Amino acid sequence: MLPDAAGAQQALIWAQEGSKAVAQTLEGMSTLQEKVTALTVQILLLNEQMNLIGNSSSLVSELAGQTNMLTLNAAVEAVRAGDQGKGFAVVAGEIRKLATQSKQSAQKINALIQDIQITINSKIKLTDNSARTVFFTQPCFAIQPASVNLSG
Numbered sequence: 001m002l003p004d005a006a007g008a009q010q011a012l013i014w015a016q017e018g019s020k021a022v023a024q025t026l027e028g029m030s031t032l033q034e035k036v037t038a039l040t041v042q043i044l045l046l047n048e049q050m051n052l053i054g055n056s057s058s059l060v061s062e063l064a065g066q067t068n069m070l071t072l073n074a075a076v077e078a079v080r081a082g083d084q085g086k087g088f089a090v091v092a093g094e095i096r097k098l099a100t101q102s103k104q105s106a107q108k109i110n111a112l113i114q115d116i117q118i119t120i121n122s123k124i125k126l127t128d129n130s131a132r133t134v135f136f137t138q139p140c141f142a143i144q145p146a147s148v149n150l151s152g
Helices: 003-151
Strands: none
Touching: none
């Protein structure tokens, strides 16, 4: 084989290998895009579930506030009842403590939910940016096999 022919043969082999590598890269990018899309869907579902938990926690906080008001009313009625209402006043006081603890716990849960939602939103942006990068990069690689084949 002539030196020029050997060089051309080697260039053809490299072009074919390059074409295979680009095809594998495209396939990998397609798989990556599918996984990023699936991840985005899961993150959005998680965000919806966090909203539901937040709604439940807010309801607990509201109920605790209402319970606290009822215990204050019960304490007033216990005072009006005199000695016979003392036991009831103690029970109302304990219920008020529980209501206060419930409200504080619900507030802590809401704060955690807000922190988690901030993290979720940043992950949504990150996966969205990753998906866009893959989407806009794929056409660049798709052009390569055609140009390699044209040169062969």
